[in-house]
Amino acid sequence: MSVLSGLQPADVFGYFEKLCAVPHGSGNTKQISDLCAGFARELGLKYRQDGANNLVIWKEASPGYEDAEPIILQGHMDMVCAKTEDCPKDMAVEGLDLMTDGEWVWAKDTTLGGDNGIAIAMILAILADQTLPHPPIEALFTTDEEVGMDGAIALDCSDLKGKKLLNLDSEEEGVFTVSCAGGVRLDCLLPGTAGNASGLQGYEVLLEGLQGGHSGADIDKGRGSANQLMGRVLYSSMEQIPGLRLADIRGGSFDNVICSRNCARVAVPVDRAADFEALIRTFDQVLKNEYAASDGGIVLTCQKSEVQTAISAQDTERMLHVLLALPQGVQAMSMDFPGLVQTSLNLGVMGMEADGLHMAVSVRSCIASQKAMMVQRVRSIVEYAGGTVEERNGYPGWQFVKESAFRDLVLEAYREISGKEPLIEATHGGLECGLFMEKIPGLDALSMGPELHDVHSVRERLSVPSTERVYRLVCEILKRSK
Template structure:
């Protein structure tokens, strides 16, 4: 018996729990891909598994639907892998440790992978069923969506017959997503020169921030640990003389950074004053959040006095300048959908190596011209601090399709079922839909899903009641596609 065995809809939560036993962080999806293949074999379904571990599974239509146009169900296998600082979870080998609390499903000390495990569970429950009316099903399970959407770029859709595509990768029930922003990952490499410095090591640590999805929650103005650390270091540098030894933190480009640990070396006689200054900054910054970051922690811990290898003064200055000054967060709101973010960027990862400090951003915009503008802005900042850069994971936006036949069908079904019209909107988050349409231009796509608060964080939850309603909605949409 599993943790979710007695929760309805049992068929959905059975597959969600089974998938949660399979490690599937981004770039480590072979086990999850093989899990899907074994599922297809067990149910005697046609399947294709490609070289990057994408899986397509096909199922004939049920009686009366045999000659209907196929419907595509699409989701991604990988998950954002984040955990609490004290967690020993190994995302390459360990199953998730699920729990149920207050009508929600979570995972102990880690992200849950409801984004996008619930899509896989919904699709498998349909594929395994023998009593749910549906047209022929073409289920697409892509890999490595969370960093670069590499699975969607690699997948071959040439043999698919379906035009209606249900992308189950949205996180708010009652919202039909019909467009999304494009984006890219931007890596800055700030060169570091080293020098020997005498003094006391002081470790500055930021923890306890809420974090979250940089597409879905960037507008909530949650604290970013790297930007806060940049502010702390800049403030200290105005009064005290110190050198950086390292600065590290964050879990992914598209996750609002929850932690940063930076080590400095300062004159011994200034150590206590620095600790006191950091304490005062902690109170100041906490007050600015007006209670929205209740668990925010900023500490300074004095270590040993010794001779250490540290960044030289120029490298220290350039790293602090970049962390403090480089843009972050919402840059502009959408003039067509004023409540939506148009352009943003997130400082996701900071990492010190032998000769560089790498700063990784996720940049997003619904306008191609603004994406180009953000590249120019980021390039300018690299020039200012003598850094180099790399672009990766670039993906196109998904434009609103005014002639959709799927969208009005789904609006009517939702209204009939729940007595209210769904919200129809575009999202600032990145979806694979634009890439899929580039490969198969006749696709008519709508994205939906159950409530999944706080994705890409250890607070990620899957709403059980919302999942049940979304399951009934999915079945009703499939039934209507005769």
Template sequence: MTAIDISNLEPQQLWRNFANLNAVPRASKKEERVIAFIRAFGEGLGLENLQDAAGNVVIKKPASLGMKNRETVVLQAHLDMVHQKNGDTDFDFDTQGIDMIVDGDWVRARGTTLGADNGIGVATIMALLAADDIVHPALEAMFTIDEETGMTGAKELDPVNFSGSILLNLDTEEDDELTIGCAGGIDTNTNYTYAQVAVDQEDIAFEITLKGLLGGHSGMDIHKGRGNANKLMNRLLFEALKTLPLQVSLIDGGSLRNAIPRESKAVVVVPAAQKLAFLAFIGVFDAVLKEEYHTVEPALNITVKECLLPDMVVDQAVLVKIINVLYAVPNGVFRMSPDISNLVETSTNLARVIIKNGEFITQSLQRSSVESTKTDVANAVGAAFENIGCSVSQSGDYPGWKPNPDSEILRLMKKLYQQKFDKEPKVEACHAGLECGILGSHLPGMDMISFGPTIHGAHSPDECVQISSVQKFWGYLLAVLKEIPLVKGS
């Protein structure tokens, strides 16, 4: 893998924009610097640009010569990115730019998320705004904020700033797909205050670390059979409690609400006389998981080491309740779509588990393209935790995007894809939470479609974007803009 200046890649303007963007920290809910960056970019081009009350940025560019009688196109991407790193990576997202490397036909980051989701979309729009040799209709660039942690920008969008009739969302992650629908989502968060007891000073403590999982996007990757670190750590503790007098002081698993958890850490206490039995159990359990997951999780690993004895542990009766509810709570695919082949309709992901200093906290995200089943799975998760006395709150509810197979922009883009690549594109609805459902509620009648280059491992440090795919996507987008339909009646 080679560290190079990615702005030398083609198309250079797009990659140069991506490099500049990746030098700007842009965590969700901390977008002040990237908002200033994108506004300065628009001002530098002399284009009309504004910021609405939510923080979304709009930059408008007039049509190129001979294209004024075409429909206005809204180009949309989100400014924020998921900030996640490997446990052994020393990196400060608040102060450092992403360290990018080229690995064959892929660009990735060194130990962190890359930000191709949705930075490549942002960089693409920037390249279109800056170009003076591209044929295009009037463009309205919509840069939304906080997509990754609640879609706040889309929810609070001011529709008065837009006159376009076609919206191209540049946030799909397979270059042969045209996305025409997506899932909605809701967060379920729980909290429980538990009793603690003092440890026996003759006992010994161990830190268990379960890591090496692939993780990934909790929508796009939920059906791939990957391990959930929170569920696997809980399974370990459940099995250990059957035969060992084990106590728990701490659990810290997962990272982000919309990512499949890759790692979990637990601090446990056992009698000194049980040390060998405990270590033997860990070895057997590690072998069992490796056998189960060797195909999809080849790097799965459990390590254990002695650590300082904590002062307090979870009351044992409470611990059993917590372990049982974490075992019972649904996780993964809840229902496949009966109408669209191979589409996950409804899912849930146990993203975060914390047991520390008398407080038990969980975060999970439920997704569905059907509102009623989204409510159903969220109720199932909430009810499980309520059974042991947890307080349950649900927030961040956003709607899905209902597919329109008769869309005019879909017909055009299918035709152009066939002409350029001599094959049919895949027309899909996805299980990720795109902003189109929310945007459509603000902009009724908008003809929408989502597409983009191939990105793998979004929301994880394995994230990478394919260079040749970006080139394919760019050429296809230019062809689409050139053929945007005439304004009706002109």
């Protein structure tokens, strides 16, 4: 018996459970793409699957809608794979362990992938429904959105005829997104070579218990970045304990996730070992005080550990200067949309390798010039310290359009169904709409979705009643698009 049986809409949650049964982390989307292509074949629908595992499925109009303009329904197939420290699951080869209490759906010890699997499930249910009145539908399932929108960048849109795009990648019911930030990833390297650390006392320093979260949706919540804070801890340690050497520092798996855990290994002069331990205990209390509201579970500890090699004190100083100086979090707020983050960056991933310290930074802004300025700032800090910066996965923002007939139709449907007034917002998160608007001239786009909380974290959960209401709204939008 399926875990989600009995939840409504039954077809939506049935498809969602099938999607969750196969691994589909970013960069690992062949299996889920094939699964969705198989659904298209079973339904007798025309489809196209490309080399990036993107999938387009066409469904002809229902009777009476033959002359209506097509609508593009869109979501992405990949998910962010995160799990608890003690979870044994290999998310590269295993599906999720779904759980529900009837009100919420979540996955045991891992992310749920409701972002954006629930969109794919809704669209599949619509494609399978033979009773729903609708215009021609072009269902667009993209890949690797979470790591830079690689699928959307690679997608050939030349055979798409729709000029109205309903993106289902938003996470607040009743909030309709009409603009988003553009972004770019920066791969930074600070060179350094490890040498003998004999005669020094080694320590493993662990910073954990932070909430983390999405570097777009949660960047304004004041949550600490374990990567940034570990840099601060070790810089302060270096100031008080000359001769401290860095052996390793490692945190984060995705550049668009606020890092919740960092583990470092250092070597200090033996006669300063007690001082180092005291400093870590003191800093633990400092961080508990500073982050009591946003990250109440934060813990900083150290324990003695064998460290045979470490980079030089000079290279350590250079790296820690960069980690302290690199900006993190919100840099500017929007003047057009009160409460909206305009510009931010996130040091999502770092790790010491044989050639030095590697860092991955996600930069976001709805203003192209400010995005360029933040790239400039990171580059100036890293290159001044002898490092290098490479850009990748740049994507455009989605500029707000004041007049939109499609948006008017959607909002009127929402008012009549819910009895509530819709909220029109821009998001600091990245959406694929901007890329599609570049590829499809004249495209009119809107983004919406059901209630999802704590995406990209092991606390991610999807509201069941919200999913039902949003699905009903999508069906109503199709009915009205005659």
